[in-house]
Amino acid sequence: MSDGGLATELEARGHDLSDALWSARLLADDPDEIRAAHLAFYRAGASIATTATYQASFGGFAARGIG
Numbered sequence: 001m002s003d004g005g006l007a008t009e010l011e012a013r014g015h016d017l018s019d020a021l022w023s024a025r026l027l028a029d030d031p032d033e034i035r036a037a038h039l040a041f042y043r044a045g046a047s048i049a050t051t052a053t054y055q056a057s058f059g060g061f062a063a064r065g066i067g
Helices: 006-012 022-029 033-043 056-064
Strands: none
Touching: 006 033, 022 033, 022 056
């Protein structure tokens, strides 16, 4: 399961994104990895960043106990 280039980078960095929140899980569990993935994109020449919010929702985070 993948939600684009960000998820592909995070999976390459060793993250299992099989959670219902996909890469959005790392917004809560490991935000430094989101920053590191974006930094890797910038170092490779990217000039914009995407968000890690493809599966993010109030309901999705609430189901994981995050208010």
